[in-house]
Amino acid sequence: MIKVDNLSYSFPQKDLYNKISFTLEDGQHCAFIGTSGSGKSTLIDIIMDPERYMFDGKLEMDPNCRIGYVSQFSQLEKTKETTVFEYIGEEFIKLQNEITSICTEMETSSDIDTLLEKYQQALDAFEAIGGDDFESNINKKLNLANLIKLKDLMISELSGGEFKLIQVIKEMLNSPDLMIMDEPDVFLDFENLNSLRNLINSHKGMMLIITHNRYLLNHCFNKIIHLENKELQEFDGRYIDYNFSLLQTKIELQELAAEDDKEIERNEILVKKLRHIATNDSNTAKGRALRRRVKIQERLEERRIKTPFVDIKQPNIRLSTFNKIEETIALKVNDYSVAFNEMLLENVNFEIKSTDKVALIGSNGTGKTTLLREIFKNNRDSIEINNEVEVAYLSQVQGEILNESNTILEEFFHAGFETSGDIKSYISNYGFEEEVLEQKIGSLSGGEKNILQLAKVSASKANMLLLDEPTSHLDTYSQIALEKAIENYKGAILMISHDYYSIVNCMDYVLIIEDKTIRKMSMRKFRKMIYANHFDKDYLEIEEKKKSVETKIALALKDTDFELAKILSEELEELIKLL
Incomplete structure (x- = not known):
């Protein structure tokens, strides 16, 4: 069991936790949720290496607890010259070779006792991670993730999404006591996301997973811990039931708050009357009555309903455009082809109207991002953009659009804002308080950086947006805010996404990449395809x-x-x- 008791921790710029407590027990699959920048990744770092942090409170866990970890920022090792099987089985193969080497040494050595001790230690370590069946277990996990075809490929040949799943399999097979994953779903295509779901649900041990993915949240967890506004609450059960419980609490508390508001309003009227009387009448009794009534008002204000889990900040995302153009063709792609080591897209043709909201979908590594970047650069004859169209771009590689060595203030001065007051007023709508404006962008969470990108895109007031995985790293509240903003946007949008919900909730149709070409698909057909491959009826x-x-x-x-x-x-x- 892992036990966190009354833990508090602060950065120099802000407090993160105020006496938070929770437990994790064997077999629990726990989703760790909360708004971007609330300190989820930092709490995971504290659990993994408590000696690095000066915190108040207690963290209780077995000092020998073995932790498996998959980072949200893990990069594909393009130079790693090893097969997928060798990469996953690295720890097993190393111990197996050590055991073989000790056995060989025993044949000629006179110091048998020392070698026997080494042999037993290596054998115990091998058995502790299930070494006897490691080849069979690797095959089972690869089959479960629908990745058995990759077994003999080199690691350098994988897509980013495939590599992320291979990392998950590797960590799981090392039999950790606690498996921690920080947004393992980011940038996974539909098939790989389903594979991740299968891997999570097949794991028998304790898991703590930061995720904002609504598909995984609804299908993978039996415990929720929710970090919000420096406080934390835990819930044993499904995410969908937790959400319903929060909604019921909100209804009850808002009803009580409405009653409080009426009482405060009535009391405010009395205070005003008494103040008016007191200014025109020096009677001390009237002054005392006013002071009593003011104290009552202060008590009412103090007890006003406040809860960190109901009053959750949702960014006010607005995608604005300078000039809404009449319905016309905004973008035309004719006979577009692109290749790297092999042909990715060949003789692609499509067009997008000035008010179309279009999802570009396809498996990892099929050329979606390359196409979006080339549309933004607009330096190929096969890409035509209407002269009245102004284009803005949001990248999944956040450092491509944001200068991470800039402060937020510097970034928006460079974007054309004239005063810090203008920036403060604008950026506060996106949930950034005044004290973080001097913070380096590189120190922000992944979700905060994406919100900042959205703020920058919106400030450009372009009438065509190219959005590459805009919901990645965003918490669920920000995802919903973005969906509303997309619905209300008056221009054209071409959006790469693997998020079922965002596509279904706010896109007009889909462009799907298959067999090196792109075809248009209605939302009805897209939904039918999703049902068949990923959902129950x-x-x-x-x-x-x-x-x-x-x-x-x-x-x-x-x-x-x-x-x-x-x-x-x-x-x-x-x-x-x-x-």
Whole structure:
């Protein structure tokens, strides 16, 4: 068991945790969620290497606890000259060779006792990680992830998504007591995401996984820990049930807050009356009555309902455009081809209208990012962009658009803002407080960098956006805010995405890369394809109904119609049972 008790930790610029506590037990698969920049990755670092950090509170875990770790920033080792099988089995092969070497040495050595001790230590280590069946276990995991075809390939030949899954398999097969993964789903295509789901669900040990992926959250976890506004709460159960529990709490607390607001308003009227009387009448009794009423008002303000898990900051993403052009062809691609070591795309043709919102999908490594970059550069005869179209680009490689050595202030001065006041006012909508404006962009979380990219894209007021995996690293609240912004945007969007929800929620149609070409697919056909490959029957229809009811609840709460919100929450509960 891992136990965190009343842990507090601060950076020089901000406090991260205020007396947070939780436990992890054997067999639990725990999703670690929370808004971008709330300190999830730092908490994982503390668990993995507590000696590096000066924190208050207690962290209790076995000193011999073996931790497997997959980073969100792991890079494909292009120069690594080893096969996939050898890479996964590295620890097993090393111990196997050590055992063989000791046995060979025993044949000629006179110091048998020392060698026997070494032999037993190596054998114990080999057995502790399930060494007897390691070849069979590697094959099973590769089959489960639908990657057996990669077994004899060199590591350098893999796509980034394939390598991420190979890393997950390698760490799992070393039989850690605790498996930690930091956003392992980022940039995985549909097939690889499904493979990750299978790997997570097949693992028998304790897991702690930072993820914002709604597909994984709904299908992989039996415990949730949620870090928000320096506080943490834990929930034993599914993410979908946790979300429903949060919504019910929100309805109850907003109802109480509405009553508090009425009482505060009534009291404010009395305070104003008494203040008016006191200024025109020197009667000390009137002054005392005013002071008493002011104290009552202060107490009411203090007890006003506040909760870190209901008042979650959602960025106000607005994708603006200077000039909305009449419906016309914004982008035309004619006979476009691109190759590196081999042909990626050949004689591709498509066009996008000035108001189309289009998802570009395809497996990892099929040329999606290359195409988007070349459209942005616009220096090939096969790519035509309408003269009235202004293009902005969001990259999955965040350092391509953001200068990570800049502060946020410097970045937005370079983007054309004239005063720090303008920047402060603009960037506050995206959830960045004044104290972080002097912070280097390189020190921000992955999610914060993507939000910053979105702010920069929006500030350009372009009427065509090229978005490469814009939901990557974003927390679920920011993902939903981005979907709303895309829906309200008046220009054209071409978006690379592997997020089912974002595509279904806000795209008009799909361009799918298959067999080195691109074909157009209606949303109806796309949904049908997704059902067939990834979901149980009717799953997305139920999700759609669920989203619709949640929207109605949000509107009811906005109108302070708490009775309607409660009735709708019962309807929502029935839909959740179907999922």
